[in-house]
Amino acid sequence: MLLRKNPGWTIAERQATPETLFFGRRAALAAAGLAGTGVALPTRRAGAVDLPTAMRNPRYRPERALTAEREATTYNNYYEFGSHKTISAAAQRLPQRPWTLRVEGLVERPGEFALDDLLRRVPVEERVYRHRCVEAWAMVVPWSGFQLSELMKLAAPLGSAKYVRFETAAVPSAMPGLRQSWYPWPYVEGCTIQEAANELSFMVVGAYGKPLPPQNGGPVRIHFPWKYGFKSGKSLARVVLTDQRPKSFWEQIQPQEYGFWANVNPAVPHPRWSQASERLLGTEERVPTQLFNGYGEFVSGLYEGVQGERLWF
Amino acid sequence: MLRLIAVGLLIVGLALGLLTGWGVPLGETLFRYDPALLNTAQAGIQRYASPALWDDGVLPLLERPSWVLPAGSGALLLMLRGLLLSPRRR
Known part of the structure; x- marks a missing residue:
């Protein structure tokens, strides 16, 4: 039997200072001229894709320990690369730069944004969000990014825009799943214009203080922390404002299991399993699932008066 | 027999x-017949048997007419x- 005795100085990975804060502090010191000793302080890793320094926004408290980075970046759902969890190596084939995001449809200012240019025009911050997969596992990740509403401001939606449609890039040379030509590629997800304006709706470009890895949806994805994870489209190439409710990828394939709203609700089981609890990646602990994944105070008002809709699928 | x-x-x-x-393709015919069938089969094979069995064994058959x-x-x-x-x- 292997007996492992930790020396007194060891701490759990979740207790370590997040990399983004570490580098953020160095950037702040450098900017204030406090480094002072003539020793250069690097503000980010050499060779990394540009990711602006993102200070953590303390407003969003996960009330749970961070998931270890290794767990969050090696257990992934990304159907374009396969229907299993170990797609992280295959996903490295998806080029991350240059990357452009088109915003169009019912907007005053449609445009195509080079991602790095876009990041210079929006306030980037870090938020620690809980992420709840429809498959009843969960993780807590420090995401870097900007509010979706900032992108909406740049595009200026017309009054007739009612929904936002998110399209994932379709790159056949990198994504073996696209060989299955019978599926309705590209991966499409959507939300209402009110949901897009909600402060929680977050465009993610980084995780754990680094550029968002492709297996987690890099270089840019959307994240709705109160919805099941499949609603948060990855590797976005196109955002379309529309007056038609988008029919999502999974809605077209299995509409009885995956709907448009997909808000987290422990009292409404998936047709094939319970949603009452969730397994935390890394610790494998099972904890009770919360309504709206615990973000009810931010989002429950969005659904008041919504009648005749399956809000929980 | x-x-x-x-x-x-x-x-x-x-x-x-x-x-x-x-x-x-056979995959498209099966998808038209039951849109969820292949997704369920793929998840089962890739998660509980081997990702390669689907990619290199089943998928080439599904891509054929x-x-x-x-x-x-x-x-x-x-x-x-x-x-x-x-x-x-x-």
Whole structure:
């Protein structure tokens, strides 16, 4: 039997200072001229894709320990690369730069944004969000990014825009799943214009203080922390404002299991399993699932008066 | 019995070709029949057996025209039957 005795100085990975804060502090010191000793302080890793320094926004408290980075970046759902969890190596084939995001449809200012240019025009911050997969596992990740509403401001939606449609890039040379030509590629997800304006709706470009890895949806994805994870489209190439409710990828394939709203609700089981609890990646602990994944105070008002809709699928 | 199965498979292949089109992949035919079927099968195979079994074993078959698998299997069975019943073996 292997007996492992930790020396007194060891701490759990979740207790370590997040990399983004570490580098953020160095950037702040450098900017204030406090480094002072003539020793250069690097503000980010050499060779990394540009990711602006993102200070953590303390407003969003996960009330749970961070998931270890290794767990969050090696257990992934990304159907374009396969229907299993170990797609992280295959996903490295998806080029991350240059990357452009088109915003169009019912907007005053449609445009195509080079991602790095876009990041210079929006306030980037870090938020620690809980992420709840429809498959009843969960993780807590420090995401870097900007509010979706900032992108909406740049595009200026017309009054007739009612929904936002998110399209994932379709790159056949990198994504073996696209060989299955019978599926309705590209991966499409959507939300209402009110949901897009909600402060929680977050465009993610980084995780754990680094550029968002492709297996987690890099270089840019959307994240709705109160919805099941499949609603948060990855590797976005196109955002379309529309007056038609988008029919999502999974809605077209299995509409009885995956709907448009997909808000987290422990009292409404998936047709094939319970949603009452969730397994935390890394610790494998099972904890009770919360309504709206615990973000009810931010989002429950969005659904008041919504009648005749399956809000929980 | 073997011949009956083989002829049955050839007929299924012919029918699929006529009904769905000669170039339509088997995967698309199955998807039209039941959109959730292949997703469930893929998840089962890749998660509980091997990702490669789907990518390199099942997917190439699904990419072939619908009629190829049944008609090919039927033809193979007829050839096998021919070998088993060849004069040298009697």
